[in-house]
Structure formats: C-alpha cells, structure tokens
Amino acid sequence: MNSLSEECTPLKQEYDACFNSWFSDKYLKGVTTDHCGPLFQKYQECVKKAIKDKAIDLEQLEKRILGTANEKQIPES
C-alpha cells in the first residue's frame, strides 16, 4: 500500500514489516517493547513533511476522540 507521498512508501513498508511481525509474535503474547523505534522515526519525519506539503490540517488530524467525551454515544436500544 502506498504512503501519502511516494518517497515515504519504502520507509513505510520497512516500518510496517517490523511492526506486523512484532505485533503478532511479541505484543499479543505480552511483550510490550519493540525494536521498530528507529524505523518509525525515519518514516514519521517523511510523512509529517508530506502532510504539511499537502496542506492537511495536522491539528485536526492528531485530535483524540476515541476514549474521550467527544465520541459519539451509542443510543440505548
């Protein structure tokens, strides 16, 4: 799958591979530390720049809704 910007795609793919294997083999089995940090950092630098270049509102993007009072409430049946 492509990243927002073509130049970030290889960084994304490298990070995703690291994350996916850690997630299934380690995290779900209780190991919370991972070694994907450096890859993630490189990938993030690239993506954050792409977000800026495409004028996507980063503030809106990073807003947390899940787990807050701003979540839509499930109506009582």
Place this chain on the structure above:
Amino acid sequence: MFSQCTKMKYYSCLSVFKHQWDQVTSAVWQKYPNPYSKHVVSEDVIHRSLLPDGKRLYSQRLLTKTNRMPRWGNVVFGANAHLVSVIEESVVDPIKKTLTTYTRNLGYTTFMVVEEKCVYKQSSENSSWTELQRHVWVDSSLLGFARAIQKFGVERYKSNSVKSSKGIQYVINKMFVPEQVSNDIPQKVEQLTKKAKAAQDLARQGKRDHAVQ
C-alpha cells in the same frame, strides 16, 4: 462471515469472522491493499504509543480515499474534489482481547460527517471466533445544504428574471417608443455605442487612407 444490520442515521451492524481474535486483529493492520479497497489511495500510521497503563496500544492511521460523489457534488466542490482524508484511531487491549477503532473524515465536514466505531472482540458464542460490532453515525447538514442550494438557485433566478424583463422592456421601447429609449439606456450601453461609433470612424479613415495610396 455473516451480518445483521439496522437502518437510520445511526446504524449498527454485527458481523462474525470465523477466526481467532489474534488473527483478525493482525489482519486489520494488514488490511490494505485488498480487492475491495480500490478506493483507498494511501495509508499511513501517524502515531503509535502504549497508553499510560503500559499494556494497551494506541494508534492513529491516516487514509486518503477517492471521494465518490454524485455529479452535483462536483458542481459544488469543483471537479478536483476527488480525494478525502480519513483518520482512524485505535486501541488494542491484548488482555481483554478487544480492538476498538474510531474513524472519521477530515475533509468535507461541512457537507457530511461520518463517524464509525468498530469493536472487534472474541465471540461470546465461540471463543475461536471474532465478533465485529460496527456503529456508524452519519451527520449531515444535507437538509440545510439542500435548502442553501435551493435558496441560491431562487435568488439567482430572481436576479436573472429581473434582467430578462428589463431587457424585453428595453427592446419594446426601442421598437415602439424611441423617445423613451434615451431615458432607459444604462450608461454602459451609451459608452459601448460611443466606442462602436469611434471604431467605425477609424475603420472608414483607414479605408480612405488606403485608397489614397
């Protein structure tokens, strides 16, 4: 997989995957691309960290999708309004075995906001199956929007119909009430007439000079 869904502005739908929660959750991370996701153009994780409890994983994923709208949507938003950004937040709880996602669109929110909460958890019927409960809220000022379009249309029509009547009146006057015409000619038309006459004179001048040569 099977589903049961309700209808309305709030909509909820239960599906069951006949696979273990671990596998389904891993698949959700690796969802793109797939044959059903041709409309998803890009995917990026833009945040990931453990929550303060040190166990649950919080992530944010940015997707861009093609914005398939009826043709009148293009009329309103312009022909290049073809991509929309969507943000997905998620929390994985590896102890309770739940994955919760909350997705909303970032662009076109004045037109429509779609928020979707998905909860993936072990099926209560069969622990080697996974239930997905989807909740969707579609908030649209579509009604207000339709009213705005209507209002715009009516106002523009009114303005055009006034111009139309004035135009007819002008021509009637020109044909049957010539003395009325000078009172009715707007300044612009007078200027245009003057310009046209000057251009005509210039053209005649040019012809004469040419003839002399």
